[in-house]
Amino acid sequence: MERMRQDTDEELLIRLRRGDEAAFLALYRRRQASLYRFALQMSGSAATAEDITQEVFLALLRGECGFNPERGTLSGYLFGIARKLTLRQLERGRVDVALESDSDEASWPELAVSDDALADLTHREGIEALRRAVTALPRRYREVVALCDLEELDYADAAAALGCPIGTVRSRLHRARALLLEKLNKERPKPAVSALKPARCAI
Numbered sequence: 001m002e003r004m005r006q007d008t009d010e011e012l013l014i015r016l017r018r019g020d021e022a023a024f025l026a027l028y029r030r031r032q033a034s035l036y037r038f039a040l041q042m043s044g045s046a047a048t049a050e051d052i053t054q055e056v057f058l059a060l061l062r063g064e065c066g067f068n069p070e071r072g073t074l075s076g077y078l079f080g081i082a083r084k085l086t087l088r089q090l091e092r093g094r095v096d097v098a099l100e101s102d103s104d105e106a107s108w109p110e111l112a113v114s115d116d117a118l119a120d121l122t123h124r125e126g127i128e129a130l131r132r133a134v135t136a137l138p139r140r141y142r143e144v145v146a147l148c149d150l151e152e153l154d155y156a157d158a159a160a161a162l163g164c165p166i167g168t169v170r171s172r173l174h175r176a177r178a179l180l181l182e183k184l185n186k187e188r189p190k191p192a193v194s195a196l197k198p199a200r201c202a203i
Helices: 002-006 009-017 021-043 046-061 074-092 117-136 139-150 155-162 166-187
Strands: none
Touching (some): 009 021, 009 046, 009 074, 021 046, 074 155, 117 139, 139 155, 139 166, 155 166
């Protein structure tokens, strides 16, 4: 068991290809949650995200798995498969829930309960506003935010997953963050302007 925790993804894949079921389970436990979150962020549907996650791991079990360690990490390769499957689902129009829908609220992480109800509500509203803003981004920007900011992939792995140069990832991420800031600033409530005018001193 100690050995399992120390194995890299690539070492687990080698063992998996030799028929080691424990290696597959270890790799699944390590990568399943982040792949699911990425697919959920991209599709807006929990059912679609579950299907895509399952398909990614089935692809590893098939003989035609085309992972090449010289082209990047296994993590980047898995996100690349998830991305292609998500795009295919979106093109077919098989996404079960519209991106703007709140039907999948249960699949978003629960926030800690706070004694300060107002602060808790404000925090929840902030998280919801951020989720809506990310979901509303154009796909090429949503992808880089989901990979780099939400799943914390480095630029090289994100570039491998997206099939583009690292410079493209950087520029898209910069633009995506600017768009997010702009969207969140628009949603932020404007401070109430006092109806009282400053008193003039008559001398």
